[in-house]
Amino acid sequence: MHGLLRRPGSWLFVAGCLPLLRLILLGVWGGLGADPVEFVAHSTGTWALIGLLLTLAVTPLRRLTGRSGLVRHRRMLGLFAFFYACLHALTYFWLDQSFDPRAIARDILERPFITAGFTAFVLLVPLAATSTRAAMRRLGRRWQLLHRLIYPAAVLGVLHFLWLVKKDLTEPLVYAGVLGLLLVVRLRWTQRLLARVREE
């Protein structure tokens, strides 16, 4: 146990469980507000999005700091993003739609923000399913190609948030800004620029 907690991955695992723990404790203490379902949906959706952005931040951070060991934590971050996306989707399918397949299908087809959110969730499923070392080995080069799906998933996740807000886009725009930054630093042009700045 002692040795386990000394590994940074273990701390990351504990940290990843905290949002869920908070929801459970708030639920027990009656602290989820007047509309607990909305609270849970919003909270799990937010953490799924934060998880995706943290996952996408690993590579730029690694380049920036030169600490290549960071990549070891990327899988856990991605899986936490997927875990909260699952809770988020479950809240919607169960508490919002009572598992009514017709209502869900209509919602996905007719409401752009549901279409975006649902698609983002579906795109994450193969990524989570191929997150094991064995799958990585088996897929080889195609693994990397497949896992580029995180880009459209993150973009759709942000769109999902932007489109559901009634007014006052401040909060979703913050996520859009962070995602934009994480995508821009990946452009070859930006990287060349950064390299030149570092040389000078």
Next chain:
Amino acid sequence: MPPRHSPDILPSEITPPDIYRERRRFMQGIGALALAAGFGATAEAAPARLTGVRADPQAPDEARTPYRDITTYNNFYEFGSGKDDPAARADSLRTRPWTVAVEGAVNRPRVWDIDALLRLAPLEERVYRLRCVEGWSMVIPWVGFSLAELIRRAEPTGDAKYLEFVSLHDPAQMPGQRRRVLDWPYVEGLRMDEAMHPLTLLAVGLYGEVLPNQNGAPIRLVVPWKYGFKSAKSLVRIRFVEKPPRTAWMAAAPDEYGFYSNVNPQVAHPRWSQAKERRIGELFRRDTLMFNGYADAVAGLYRGMDLKRYF
């Protein structure tokens, strides 16, 4: 007081049978009411009780939403766009002195002092369902009187076809107005016959007590068959006009919020369905009723109108 149901229209003419069966049932007695009011009072530092309030003989046979939920889960963008912002920040609103200007196409314009307005008509409790355009709902025991009482005293002229309701605009008291989330001041509107309808309420209280700031103190509109945003809060001006006013939400998103904004499960908001709602306090969604369950009282106002077009 005139009857709230128009006797000349058979509800079955205009209302599907399942909605018809949802007609408001009579409440058992004043005992339950006093209990409910007393229960609500324990939640916060108790605001002043209103005296001489007549009980609602037509209160629906539905559980009232707890006082705590009604006063902590609010859309009142003047104090921020989060649901908990109004309860946290509305302390800065000063409700005395307060005046409401009644003006425009009337023979007797008048700037009402709020305390005179409170004595304008006997206060009644009205237990109304409130359906938010976002898909949640509550059952709220308001205290107030029919807007028609005020309108009659203003003696509208023949030019008065619509009413414009304007909320307070004062960024010093309303921190949410320091950002242009909406085009301040908040403006709402009703057609004259909607405004004269006996269900349309000027509310000054909640659960038998003075209206808390976050719920639109000192005086607000309540139009129970329309989405919640139609019920403008903290009113400072009521203007009688000839043309439909440009409301704050129509200015913000004209394709999403129409002038009428009647609760209608068949007409979806462009971005979400309106077929169901979550009653605050319940886990699963329930069906939304046509005109929020007030169809037998108000459907006649819209006979012959295409409600998809006039959403």
